[in-house]
Amino acid sequence: MAREPLSVVVITYNNADTLDACLREVDWVDEIIVLDSGSTDSTVAIARMHGARVEVHPFDDYGPQKQRAYDMARNDWILNLDADEILSPGTRAIIERALEDPTHAGFRIPRRERMFWTVQHRWSHRNGHLRLFNRHRGGMNDVEVHAAVEVKGPVKTLWSADFVNSGDGDIATRVEKINRYSSGMVAHKLRRGQRFTGLRMVIYPPLFFLRQYLLKRYFLSGWAGFIASVLGAFYVFLKYAKLHEARRAKGKSK
Template sequence: MAREPLSVVVTTFDNAETIGTCLGSVAFADDIVVLDSGSTDATRDIAARLGARVEVRPFAGYSAQKQAAIDLARYRWVLLLDSDEALTPSAAERIRVALESPEAAGYVLLRREWVFWRWQPERARLNHYVRLFDRTRARMSGHEVHESIVVDGPVRRLDAVIDHYGERDIEGRVDKANRYSSLQVRDRHTRVPRFLRARMVFYPTIAFARYYFWRGHWRGGWAGFVAARVHAFYAFLKYAKLYELRRSSDEGRRRPFEGEHGKD
């Protein structure tokens, strides 16, 4: 049975280490688009060698950049991947089957995480995201961070797994927590939640427990423990930066050299 043609869209920046694995996993696609934001390594060369259409545009933010990549797709059905992700062979087959007779406007795929030095444990909960969709009925959410696909129509879960290689070390994960928490402040600055001091005190512990125990990362040994601690730190940073924003907004920020003692 003939299937709907598929475009795969990928956004990249200096991802030479993983782009080959990413694109190799979707070699069955009818159209592969790579939107690069100015890589200085071999990312674009590798992508072109593997048959992708490569475009270069300055980075416009996570959501806007992905929407721009989606807009470059030739076909109605789109699979959205990050450049450090790759489909498992079984996921590729399930996508091919789903596109023989699509029963939804979008499909949720599962994602398995590489956690520092090992894959997350088999029985830990997998993240899940809409990644396969009819682009005439879908769009990016517009958020600065944790952007997602918003679908106008039914969404179903597809038993298909994406492997995510992510941050390879603790430093990279902490840097990401710092960067993403700042972006979340930009997303939420007009609707700052109440009780920020209480949230700073209590929510990191809740975030740790949810990640480590409820999602099952305790099964991942020390890698799971460290990841849970960084996740808790991210929760703290998010509310601490919102608290800082509210204080500077309510009271105004007065620099030391602007005070009376700093004048000539």
């Protein structure tokens, strides 16, 4: 049975170091769309080398830029990847089977994270991310920093598949991202009126560490898994610490 036509969508900005590996693993799809934000390296040339349809638009935010790229697709089904993500061997066949007669609005694909000098162990828990979806049944939400695809209809996780995110090659990069992301979440949490900030700041970080390191089996990745779990707990702490700080500043300004 023939599968549904598939478009891969990637947004880019100076991703020459990772884009070739990303696109090499999806050269079997019906269409590759790359929406660039004005790269000054060889990103665009690499995309065109892989037969991608390339457009350029200034970056305004992650969510709107991704949605803009989805709207460029000619096909109903979209595989959404970042420029530093690579499909693992065997995932192509699983995706193609899922699209032979799809009754779901979308499919989650588990992601393995790069943990500095290694990659997350296959036997540790992998979070499923909604990356394969029918664009007429969903699109990007408007959550700051962590904008993601949402669909109307049933969603299934393809547990036998996965992809690797190769974004954080060292601890310094992870710490910089944690600082930036935690600042970006403050406005969203202020709008939601999240309560008990102090209590969350005290309780959530150690619980997050235990869940990540033991329950999600990050210990299988050795010291890299331990460090990633500690930094994840620090991110949870920093989100609520910055929210507490913003609330104090807002109260003093009244």
